Structure formats: C-alpha cells, structure tokens
Amino acid sequence: EAGVAQSPRYKIIEKRQSVAFWCNPISGHATLYWYQQILGQGPKLLIQFQNNGVVDDSQLPKDRFSAERLKGVDSTLKIQPAKLEDSAVYLCASSPYPRTGPEDTQYFGPGTRLTVL
Amino acid sequence: DQQVKQNSPSLSVQEGRISILNCDYTNSMFDYFLWYKKYPAEGPTFLISISSIKDKNEDGRFTVFLNKSAKHLSLHIVPSQPGDSAVYFCAASATGANNLFFGTGTRLTVIP
8 A cells, every 4th residue: 555645855945936746645534634843843733634625724834834635646846935944844644534543543644854944 | 730740850870770769649539541752843652551549550561550648650661771761651530531630740861
C-alpha cells in the first residue's frame, strides 16, 4: 500500500513570496490533515479535512495560509505572503473515518521543509 | 498552551538496557494516547497506542504505561537497540476528535 505522498520535499523562498505544497493521501482515507512542525517543537494541526469539507481550521493563519482539497482526494496548502516565522516542516497526514480501532491512526507523509529567507 | 508535555528533550541509553520516555498531559478529556517515532527527513510513524480504559499495552519490545490519576504515560523499550535511535513524540486525542495534540519530542540515542 502506498503511503502519503508530499511534494516538494524542500523549498527555499524569500519572505513575501508565495509557496504551495501538495499532498496525496493514502487511497481510501477520507480524513486529511496539515501540520506545521517548527524546529524543536511537536507537530501542530493547521487544518483538517473530512472528504473535501473543512472540519477544523482554527489554528490556520487565514490571512496568509489557505488550503483546499478538491474532489476529496489530494490537497494543496498555500502560503502567501510568507514570513520568516513560517520556516518549518509541513506535514500531511491521512486517516480513515471513522476511526475503527487503536491501530487506525494517522499516517504521515515525509513532509516539506520550508526555509524562508 | 502545551497540553501534552515531554520534559526531557534527549535521552542516551546503552544498547541492551531499558529506555524510558515520559509524557504528561493536562487535558482530562484525552482518552487515547499514541507514541510516534520519527527519523530525520521522514514523517512520524505510529509506534504504539493505549486507550484510557487500559493502564498497559505491550507490543514486542515496546510497552506503554498509562497513569490516569497522574495524567502521565511512559514508553518503555526493552532491550534498546541502536536502530531505536530517533525522536519520539507522545500524542493524545479525545473521543470524537480526530486531531492529535503532540508533545515536543524526546531524542533517544542508543549507544552501541
């Protein structure tokens, strides 16, 4: 079974530029998450999709961040304009819904490391 | 507000000995706890979990203990192996919520 795919793996941009990340979840997983992991911290949820609807975006800085999940499959996360403090690893994860058991958890992609100069 | 805390940023253990990683939480609504392991340049991978109805869950060399009254859980790795060297994240969730709250991680180094 293929895992969660993310691209690009690395991105370097200057502040005030825009950037987009792409995620393709595990086939059949209805729930998709975007996390931000700043160096030295644990992942923090930015947005959660259930199919193509937003379940939770309370931690998403909506003045500069946007995300969409068209057709309920893959997703893009965009930052416009980027700030220095956006430097982080952006992780995408997916899970089946509803959760069916202890082994039914979130599966993470390898992440995109963003550096804002 | 950090609802899940891992107060030890790093831990070094000799190969073959026990590794004990600790995690504390503050939200009494959390009823499901997980440990994730993360290698450099990779995403976190699920390791082991425990429901709040249990106080222990074992999977091979890995055992997670939950003390609900103290809001504390720990991960025991016995015996530790060099391949266990990674960052370990504790995470928690509440019934009906799919999102996870993560701790800041503990970097485990197993010395051969």
